[in-house]
Amino acid sequence: MSRELPNPAVLMFVAHRHVEQRVLAALAEAGYDDITTAQSRVFQRIGPDGTRLTTLAEQAQVTKQTAGFLVDQLEKAGYVERGPDPSDARARLVRIAERGQRAIEASAGVVAEVDAEWRAHLGHASYEEMVTALEKLRELTDPEGR
Amino acid sequence: MSRELPNPAVLMFVAHRHVEQRVLAALAEAGYDDITTAQSRVFQRIGPDGTRLTTLAEQAQVTKQTAGFLVDQLEKAGYVERGPDPSDARARLVRIAERGQRAIEASAGVVAEVDAEWRAHLGHASYEEMVTALEKLRELTDPEGR
DNA sequence: CTTCTTGATAAGATTCTCTGACTAATATGG
């Protein structure tokens, strides 16, 4: 809760939301208009060699049922595909599919654009210091490395 | 989307999520265990003299129907109350109720605690610079002052 | 081999969110 004037965490929330919306808007404009926020948050966690559903769920901090539901949709839309996990027959690996790869490429430009804007607005030194601080904060806020 | 290794926005997301969860957990432990994330995001925007539903919706970036739905629940749970807006008979002001005020007080400690941890982890100078940068970024990411 | 744990899925309910349509009060332009 906390209704005081913006604390650091709220400022981060606002900035993140802004970027997320710009990325989703750019994707929509590029024809990837069937991706939702929830889907993208799971999609983001898929590693280059594929990731297990359980891992995705942990990292996105949703239940595995929810993650499964979202992956179902991403799969139907052609952004990801599921395959067997060679190292464990119970598990399956969620991997980026053709269309997902293209969506990633389409979004990369926007992210770079936003970073450039931030850098210009803050000045290089200040921007770099902020990023360094954020990375260091991660040790506290994301100990599992999610 | 963007699956590159954590860009600044993602780091902000992770940090904010961490704080939000700690605050909600602390509230739950203090007996305010019926507040959801969505509700708290609307609740946070209520000003000391009350705020109109439409304003809450804009600031939380949801439709007014959604804001109304969430305020309904906050009202049923005793966190807020609705009253007339003296300056406009169409409008109503959502105000913090007794229980809401106590919840705010219960959460304030956690927010302060997190800030202290961050400050200790980064060092005063770095922490202050980060906050300054975040405030300045808000000019880009939140031009309407939400 | 049991037994325990882990990865995934299924079913059902709840919560959140939206679009579209509507009422009531206010503002604006003759």
Place this chain on the structure above:
DNA sequence: CCATATTAGTCAGAGAATCTTATCAAGAAG
């Protein structure tokens, strides 16, 4: 002063996202 447009809010209905509980299958440990 009236006709029209705008603004605040609600209602109804649908879709998306999320959770809890339960089940099944494969691996790990004894």
